Amino acid sequence: MSDILGNPLNLNLGLLLPELILAGVAVLVVFIDMFQAELKASARVVPVVTVLGLLAAGVASVGAIDRVDDFARLVTIDNFTTFFRFLFIAVAVFVIVGSHEYIERYVNHVGEFYALLLLSTAGAMFMASARDLLVAYLAIEVLSFSLYIAVSLGKNDPRSGEAGLKYVLLGGVASAMLLYGLSLLYGVAGSTQYSEIATALAQHHEGLRMPLVLGLALIVGGLAFKVSAVPFHMWAPDAYEGAPMPVTAYLSATSKAATLALFLRWFGGPLLPAIGEWQWMMAAIATLTMVFGNLVALQQHNIKRLLAYSSIAQGGFMLMAIATISDVATSALLVHLGGYVITNLALFTAVIHFYNRTGKEEITDFRGLSRTNPYLALVITAGLFSLAGMPLLAGFFTKFILFQAVVSGGLLWLVIVAVVGSTVSLFYYLQVIRQMYIYEPEGDTTKWSISPTGYLTTFVLFALMVIVGIYGTPLYVVADRAAFALFKG
Amino acid sequence: MTIPLSSFLVLSALLFGIGFYGVLARRSAILILIAVEIMLAAVAINFIAFATYRDPKAFSGLVFALFVIAVAAAEVGLALGIVLRLFRERRTANVDEANSLKW
Amino acid sequence: MFARLPLPAQFDRIIMTGGLVGSLVMGPILVGLIALYMLSRISGAEVVFYLASVVILLGALGAVLLPNLVHSALSLIATLLGVAAIYLMLLSEFLALVQILVYGGGVIMLVIFGLMLTNAQDDPVVSDGSQKPFAFGVGALIAGLFVAAAMMAQWGPSTATIIPFPAFGERLFRDFSLPIIIVAFLLDIAFTGALVNARRAESAAAEDAATGGTR
Numbered sequence A: 001m002s003d004i005l006g007n008p009l010n011l012n013l014g015l016l017l018p019e020l021i022l023a024g025v026a027v028l029v030v031f032i033d034m035f036q037a038e039l040k041a042s043a044r045v046v047p048v049v050t051v052l053g054l055l056a057a058g059v060a061s062v063g064a065i066d067r068v069d070d071f072a073r074l075v076t077i078d079n080f081t082t083f084f085r086f087l088f089i090a091v092a093v094f095v096i097v098g099s100h101e102y103i104e105r106y107v108n109h110v111g112e113f114y115a116l117l118l119l120s121t122a123g124a125m126f127m128a129s130a131r132d133l134l135v136a137y138l139a140i141e142v143l144s145f146s147l148y149i150a151v152s153l154g155k156n157d158p159r160s161g162e163a164g165l166k167y168v169l170l171g172g173v174a175s176a177m178l179l180y181g182l183s184l185l186y187g188v189a190g191s192t193q194y195s196e197i198a199t200a201l202a203q204h205h206e207g208l209r210m211p212l213v214l215g216l217a218l219i220v221g222g223l224a225f226k227v228s229a230v231p232f233h234m235w236a237p238d239a240y241e242g243a244p245m246p247v248t249a250y251l252s253a254t255s256k257a258a259t260l261a262l263f264l265r266w267f268g269g270p271l272l273p274a275i276g277e278w279q280w281m282m283a284a285i286a287t288l289t290m291v292f293g294n295l296v297a298l299q300q301h302n303i304k305r306l307l308a309y310s311s312i313a314q315g316g317f318m319l320m321a322i323a324t325i326s327d328v329a330t331s332a333l334l335v336h337l338g339g340y341v342i343t344n345l346a347l348f349t350a351v352i353h354f355y356n357r358t359g360k361e362e363i364t365d366f367r368g369l370s371r372t373n374p375y376l377a378l379v380i381t382a383g384l385f386s387l388a389g390m391p392l393l394a395g396f397f398t399k400f401i402l403f404q405a406v407v408s409g410g411l412l413w414l415v416i417v418a419v420v421g422s423t424v425s426l427f428y429y430l431q432v433i434r435q436m437y438i439y440e441p442e443g444d445t446t447k448w449s450i451s452p453t454g455y456l457t458t459f460v461l462f463a464l465m466v467i468v469g470i471y472g473t474p475l476y477v478v479a480d481r482a483a484f485a486l487f488k489g
Numbered sequence B: 001m002t003i004p005l006s007s008f009l010v011l012s013a014l015l016f017g018i019g020f021y022g023v024l025a026r027r028s029a030i031l032i033l034i035a036v037e038i039m040l041a042a043v044a045i046n047f048i049a050f051a052t053y054r055d056p057k058a059f060s061g062l063v064f065a066l067f068v069i070a071v072a073a074a075e076v077g078l079a080l081g082i083v084l085r086l087f088r089e090r091r092t093a094n095v096d097e098a099n100s101l102k103w
Numbered sequence C: 001m002f003a004r005l006p007l008p009a010q011f012d013r014i015i016m017t018g019g020l021v022g023s024l025v026m027g028p029i030l031v032g033l034i035a036l037y038m039l040s041r042i043s044g045a046e047v048v049f050y051l052a053s054v055v056i057l058l059g060a061l062g063a064v065l066l067p068n069l070v071h072s073a074l075s076l077i078a079t080l081l082g083v084a085a086i087y088l089m090l091l092s093e094f095l096a097l098v099q100i101l102v103y104g105g106g107v108i109m110l111v112i113f114g115l116m117l118t119n120a121q122d123d124p125v126v127s128d129g130s131q132k133p134f135a136f137g138v139g140a141l142i143a144g145l146f147v148a149a150a151m152m153a154q155w156g157p158s159t160a161t162i163i164p165f166p167a168f169g170e171r172l173f174r175d176f177s178l179p180i181i182i183v184a185f186l187l188d189i190a191f192t193g194a195l196v197n198a199r200r201a202e203s204a205a206a207e208d209a210a211t212g213g214t215r
Helices: A013-034 A045-062 A079-106 A110-129 A133-151 A158-189 A194-202 A206-226 A235-242 A245-267 A272-297 A303-323 A327-358 A374-388 A394-408 A412-437 A452-470 A473-487 B005-025 B029-054 B060-090 C009-038 C044-065 C069-089 C093-117 C132-152 C165-175 C177-198 C202-211
Strands: A069-071 A075-077
Touching: A013 A045, A013 A069, A013 A075, A013 A110, A013 C177, A045 A079, A045 A110, A075 A079, A075 A110, A079 A110, A079 A245, A079 A327, A079 A452, A079 A473, A110 A133, A110 A245, A110 C177, A133 A158, A133 A245, A133 B060, A133 C177, A158 A194, A158 A206, A158 A235, A158 B005, A158 B029, A158 B060, A194 A272, A206 A245, A206 A272, A206 C132, A235 A245, A235 A303, A245 A272, A245 A303, A245 A327, A272 A303, A272 A412, A303 A327, A303 A394, A303 A412, A327 A374, A327 A394, A327 A452, A327 A473, A374 A394, A374 A412, A374 A452, A394 A412, A394 A452, B005 B029, B005 C044, B005 C069, B005 C132, B029 B060, B029 C044, B029 C069, B029 C093, B060 C093, B060 C165, B060 C177, C009 C044, C009 C069, C044 C069, C069 C093, C093 C165, C165 C177
Parallel strands: none
Antiparallel strands: A069 A075
16 A cells, blocks of 8 residues: 555554554453452452563564564654663563552552553653654653553542642643644654655755744753753652652653653654754753752652652753764663663662551651661662662663763763762762661661562662673663664664 | 735744743643643644645645644543542642642 | 522623623724725735634633633633634635534533533632743743744745645545554543543542541
8 A cells, every 4th residue: 555645555563563462451451450340350460461461562572673664654663663662661560560569559540550551651662663743742642641640640649639730731731832843843844754854854944944943942842841851840850759659660761761762763863954953952951951950859858859850860861862962872872771770660669668668758767777678778779879870880881881972972061061960969869878877767677578579670670780780781782783773774 | 825824823823822821820720721722723723734835745734733633632631630630639720729749 | 509600690791791892802803804805905815814813812812811710711712713714714624623523512611611610610710820921921932933933934835735635534544544543542541541530539439438428
């Protein structure tokens, strides 16, 4: 079949199997949850089915490795897509396995929650694979809509609904901004296809420079909102604090990674010819984000807000790579993203298990954790050190590669800001570690342990953190192949 | 057709500015939603105008506008659900009275 | 319960006042446009365009400026219908139809229901935030920038092309088949979201069942 312009269309739905599996399992999960009593199913069936569905989607993605194909000129299947498919599936699996006890206790409407997690993972995959602005926009909305709802699902927590409201209103405004930018881009380029936009922007567009620059500014602003970069970050601390903790972990991992995938697809592809118009915007946002995120994180008392600001600051490091985009910077960013996701998930899973036991989330509540649960204290310490970029942990290796790529991209001053920001971040990470190791525990001083699945997830993530820190070559090779697909495939 | 493309774009720019003002100035969650709808109407005008003037062969913008309308309608439903739930808990639909979290 | 709803007397007053104000504002504009048309300064299409633009912009201004929530929502109707007229001017009848059905029929009803179910029935007047001057500055700046961009850019040939309706259908359901699938995901999510938020939280429902109280 061919489309209206005569281009041949490949309508092989098998290429989209992972996404379709996720959507099908999402419907199944809601049904199982609804008829739980009739089916005589235990409460554990829903998370087990969800994880099995995710694993099935993972198996279905294996066939796409090293393949280059497209679905109806709307979606690209290449190594870049496959990299992010595996990343998103892994995040969802770790979030569910690591925190299903928390979800049972503190989340309303569990069946719908798991269904939203699955659908948002599918949306994130489409964000990474789209090659048409329409698909990319709809994928952004699939991910955002599910997160708006997931944020507001906290049980018995008045902050949750409020965080959901703020997120949905500000998110709607950001989407409208992004869309207006996209409409101007469409007007300048005359097409919504990435390849044709690249061709149109590479040609002479002097008479259309002003709408193009304004459109790019709105696009950068709208996407900066989604990746919670300063000055579009206002929603992030509230949403992170009000949301149930697994959603917070998911926000800081999948949502951020998917938006960065979109950044790479757009700014490394169709918008690359116009780099002169947007490079300064990206560098400015990255600088603001690193400076502001790290400074405000210094004053936080709540562990979720601290991690929110720390993840805002980490987003600034990643935007540096977009400002100097090239194949080297892309593979460095993918390596850093991998390390960041592993570290953040380890940290969040550990904090979730701490909350399961104590029900507290202030930083001072971590007093004496090294006495009452030395294992958890060790995981949290390793996670915080890795975020700060200490040697022998994932954060050091990935940050080193990232900074190197940015320097070779010619923005040395940006790296200097980043190094200073990293040093500042060490200070507030140490605050938490100090509480755990220096102070004696207050109140209940008995030793306690976490659930088997908790041990399993935190141990796997901890091991990955150390392995990537010492021997990161496999991750680097994988990221390099994904970046190669984006730039030369 | 005698109306130039720029007339439509000026109309949509003014509409977008009015919507943005509404988002910043209003406090009621539902009024912010209304302002967002105004911004999305501006977006749809832009897409359709560009499709009929600059992309008449493929007219992707026309399809895009249709999807924008669908998504906007879904967003109103979703956001109103959250507003109603918050109202049940707090008896207010104003965003700055929902202030247990700092902005 | 019905006594508390602003029916029908208040709505009558809103409609009468709105109609009066509308015709007082629109009347002179309409007369002016017709006069210009008679003098052959502008074409018939332009008369319709300017009329629709005035309706859209006044409606939008009313929606963001009126202090009464219900008036704002009603003012939005004028904007959305005007936008449908603009779609017609752009030769896309189908989208004009969709706009009227979805917005006039669905969204406006939803918004008004939302208003009635929250505080609009007791106290429909809300004061705006203190950041009005700032908001005005930003809104004016944005509108000015984009108007300048639209006026100054060289957009090329200035003719609209009629897009045949069957071609639109093919484009939508064959070339853009995947977006339809993704929109299905999206509507599923929106539906779930409206459901879980409208349904009472499990714990609250259990408490009510235990105490027999209604909240």
